[in-house]
Amino acid sequence: MIQHTPLDTARLSPAVQRALRAGPGRTMAARGLVPLAPADQVAVLYQLSLDAESNLAQSARATAAGLPENLLAGTLAQPTTDPRVLDFFAQLIADKPAVFDAIALNPAVADQTIATLASRAGSREVDQIAQNEQRLLRHPEIIAAMYMNRRARMSTIDRVVELAVRNSVRVPGLAAWDEVARALTGAPPATAEHDAMFAAMAATTVRDDSALTTGDEQRGPGDIMLFDCRDGVNDLVEVDIPPCMIKRHRSDGDDGDAQ
Numbered sequence: 001m002i003q004h005t006p007l008d009t010a011r012l013s014p015a016v017q018r019a020l021r022a023g024p025g026r027t028m029a030a031r032g033l034v035p036l037a038p039a040d041q042v043a044v045l046y047q048l049s050l051d052a053e054s055n056l057a058q059s060a061r062a063t064a065a066g067l068p069e070n071l072l073a074g075t076l077a078q079p080t081t082d083p084r085v086l087d088f089f090a091q092l093i094a095d096k097p098a099v100f101d102a103i104a105l106n107p108a109v110a111d112q113t114i115a116t117l118a119s120r121a122g123s124r125e126v127d128q129i130a131q132n133e134q135r136l137l138r139h140p141e142i143i144a145a146m147y148m149n150r151r152a153r154m155s156t157i158d159r160v161v162e163l164a165v166r167n168s169v170r171v172p173g174l175a176a177w178d179e180v181a182r183a184l185t186g187a188p189p190a191t192a193e194h195d196a197m198f199a200a201m202a203a204t205t206v207r208d209d210s211a212l213t214t215g216d217e218q219r220g221p222g223d224i225m226l227f228d229c230r231d232g233v234n235d236l237v238e239v240d241i242p243p244c245m246i247k248r249h250r251s252d253g254d255d256g257d258a259q
Contacts, residue, residue, distance in 0.1 A: 097124075123156070
């Protein structure tokens with residue numbers, strides 16, 4: 001996530017500047033009632049979402065979330081769109097496929113925004129993010145976000161982790177990165193069958209993720225504990241699970257017992 005700061009009004013169009021002037025027109029603009037070109041409306045709503053008046057800001061956010069998907073996607077696909085605006089809509093409504101595609105493929109989008117998307121996206125979207133290898137190597141936090149996204153395909157995760165290992169790029173935030181890298185490079189790649197098996201396991205596993213955000217006495221809040229194949233997890237499950245899947249299937253307890 002990048003910092004959302006106000007846009008430079010001097011660089012905005014005359015229509016946007018008029019809509020942002022003090023007065024009742026600002027309330028109408030926040031509700032989407034001022035006739036504006038799509039790009040201007042997106043800029044106005046972003047700007048008003050940061051307003052000190054909470055009601056006005058909430059109204060602008062609600063209007064932004066309700067914009068037609070195709071109209072918004074066409075606007076956000078423009079390379080002149082400010083990265084802060086792209087990040088704002090990525091957090092607001094990036095679950096809409098057309099909006100996601102517009103943001104993810106926009107050359108102006110910030111790496112931090114892609115990392116946010118990678119942590120929340122579905123398998124199709126994660127696969128799309130994984131195609132930009134240059135970005136992954138430049139900002140490996142994206143790989144970490146993908147790794148912890150339970151909707152990502154194991155085959156995709158294997159590929160991007162192997163990409164990082166091959167290029168000597170360390171992925172931050174993964175406490176057992178060295179072990180994961182060694183295990184992955186020595187294990188066979190995941191297949192479509194492994195993807196389906198992992199998805200089935202994830203669907204039947206209830207996990208408390210609070211430890212990932214709050215930490216505990218042994219780990220800092222940024223550390224993520226991962227199983228290595230040497231932890232003996234193979235002995236605790238009744239299916240033939242490849243090593244790459246075991247690394248991501250962590251239990252809820254602190255004692256390492258699988259469920």
